[in-house]
Amino acid sequence: MRNEINNEWLMQRLTRLQRVADRQANVIVIEDMPTMRLLLVQTIRQMGFKNVHRAANGKQGLELIKQHHCDLAIVDWVMPHMTGLELLEKIRDLDDYSDMIFVMVTAESHEVNVVRGVEERVDTYLTKPVNMYKLTRRLNEILFRRETESRCALQFASGRQEAALKKMGAVAKKMPEAKWPLANLAKMYARSGRFDIAEKYFQQILKRDSSTTYVLVELGKIKEREGDTEAALKYYHRAIYRNNQFFRAYDVIAEALLSQGNKEDALLALETAMQNGGTESAGRQELFADLLLDENRFEEAESALRKAMELKPQVYVIPRKFRIAKCCLAQGKVDEGIEVLEEVVKSAKRDQAQERLEASLLIGKSHLANGDVEKAVTMFERLIEPHTWPGKYMPEAKYNLLKTIGKVYLQTGNVHQASKYFYDSVLLNLDDQENIKDIGYYADSLGFPELGGAIEEKISDLRSRVEACAEEGRVLVERGEYDAAHKAYDQGLRIDPNSGRLYFNKGRLFLRMDEMERCFIYMERALEFGLANRDAELVAKVAQTYLEQDNFPRTRRILELAHELDLEDESIHSVVDMLQARQPAVGHALTG
Structure with missing residues (x-):
């Protein structure tokens, strides 16, 4: 089960399982040997699947998985361009495909032990040759396991924890040789804070099969939650000793070391993961880049960030580009850095105004450092004009x-x-x-x-x-x-043309003179300066003036603008209360 249960994700998972069970799923066979690829495709079709796609390597297979929204992948271990294990890591790192059924096909060799070490992430493995009966039996086992896990997770997430534990415990009794029910029981007990029981179940799995490396990581995570980081690290290192391609172990080692403030060894752990082939996780590359930046290793950090963007191009786009630009500038690649920063400025949305501001300031500073004063002036002048910001919202x-x-x-x-x-x-x-x-x-x-x-x-x-x-x-x-x-x-005003208070005073004076049109012209000018300077008291005074004239729509709009700018002040609240007393429905909408 996922560490963080999401009901929507679980329902999507059940829908995917149903498509596979009904043989309505898109399936992909990824195998570099043409003859074996053809045999696997024929086997899948004999099982009743109609939509079967094929690829000769992991890189091509990944593109087809995304293109055809595949639910089931039959993948060879050893392939050019991208191994089955590398593809597995990529798939599990993609939000839309993290729960797809992944079957690894291996030869009778050391590969089996490696795959067994990461069986938490791969649904099953099959040794060659593969026939319809063997694959059908394994697929049925996967469907039963996945459905049981998902339904128990839904119960657990909805507050019915004891019912979920009871159901999974019954499955464990019926299937005494299976490890997955014990693993799920252990995780549920750990999530409910009963670490001693969780540890007992994980230890049972290790006694049955010491090659289940992921259990060592789970035991380490329990120790961390108990506050024993040193014991956790021992478990994590045992996992890597058993299988140096179990990349999640490197991640948790780095995170544990960082929790102790040990950045140097955390960086070393991630460097080792990369050297062993663990380059296909966006999260790992992101953390790797952060640690490299701390060491001022800008070229390597830039490379890691670009790899993270390649792996997950739609995630954290603005922050990643901003850091890539900083790496470029630190390396003296000023024009390239400015180009990336301009992409940030163009693509930043209203809720990313702060990032847009920081990028713009850095562009201006880079132009100044380059001697391009005119370009810097142009950039800075744009910043101080509200109409240049999305929604005219200045951060x-x-x-x-x-x-x-x-x-x-x-x-x-x-x-x-x-x-x-x-x-x-x-x-x-x-x-x-x-x-x-x-x-x-x-x-x-x-x-x-x-x-x-x-x-x-x-x-x-x-x-x-x-x-x-x-x-x-x-x-x-x-x-x-x-x-x-x-x-x-x-x-x-001739001395200080930006005095919103003086504009307000003139507006009130016109109000005394019963010149309402001119009064409101000056009130709007006062409001403009009040909002620009985040002067909550002045904004409240303008709103109160409109309220006194029974202009409820304009009063409400001014209060909405104050709320959008987070101008939470006693004077603003006071006007909201006055509006609510005069127009209960309007005031209630604002306070709600």
Whole structure:
């Protein structure tokens, strides 16, 4: 059974088994010897299967399996381009085919012991010659075993654990020579935390047949769950000693060593797996690449990541490409690295905005390092425009994006451009002292202490002037001198054209003057700056203004936008509560 039971996967598995039982399945025979291939195809057809495909090697067979959605594979052990064992590992690593029935055909030699060592992953093995009666009997055994396992797993996953254990225990009694019922009992007991009973069943299997290598790995996993990593490693190493092509043992060794912080030996374990032919697992290549990157072995890491993409091209595409690009850049392959990063930027979806941002920043930084300042400027200017992002969703507030770009410029020695972006960042919210401090600390850490001080001095002067305009406007409004108040606010906006608060003040002033159209124009400008700067309080004030005018649809939409940007603030919640009091159905939809 899988370590993580998924009911949908189990139902798909049962459907696949039914197709095989009804002889409606697509079958593939993979054998490099033409005569033997023909005999196997004829045998399969004699069993009642009509859709039988054939391939001369593992590589061709894998393509046909995907093309025809095969449910059953009869595979020779020794073939050119890709052995049966390598194909088995590839198949078990593919989500759509991990549960297909896989029958290995071997010669009377050491191959049998190797295949028996990985029998958890292969459904059965047959020694040549193969006839219809032998294959039919084995296939019926597989169908019975798989169906029993799947139905017990469904019971276990639905909370009926004791019923599943009882059913599998009954099968074990009826089939005292079979190992698979004991293995399934052991795994179910382990999953329910009863490790002593699980270990007892696994030890029973080893007493009957010491060549069942996968049991050693399962015993090791139990020891790990009990907190005894050293004992686990001993079991894993015994598994490899018994069968150096049982690649899953290398994986669990690496993971156990990593849990101890031993990256060096974890890398060695995976390198040994690769040397012994264990290159066909995307997950193994991924972990291998991570460890190589820690060692700054960028060329090998790039190769491992590209192999992982070849094995599972639709999985973790963006993260893998991003790391491939970093490997290229570290090797001095700047143009190739930029090309891969541009693929990331183009293909990133809305929920991958952070990855798109990181790729874009790295492209800009690479252009700067290459002396292509104009290309870097173009890239950075695109970043700060909301319409260039999928769904106009920027992953960070605009002021933060500007600050980040400023940091990239400063890292590459472009002090003038860095100063410009830092200044623009602070201008978006003059009251954000933390932003100003962060810029100062960063500039100081890179050896530019005067930069932060100069920006802070300029901003302090601007803030004082803007605050004076805002205060003057407020006083004039209280006196009823509305025209003079507008002039005061306009003067403040000329000093700081990004002040969402001043736009809001003007909007409220137009509301007092009963000029609703102009009021809402300024409210929308205030909202624009509030969302861009993630100023929850300002966004809430705009929403409340619309609510006061009984504009429930616009109020709701503003609150939805705040929710999409994760602007969870007491002021926002307060407006939601007010909306719910006025329009219960609308408010409930937002809180729900």
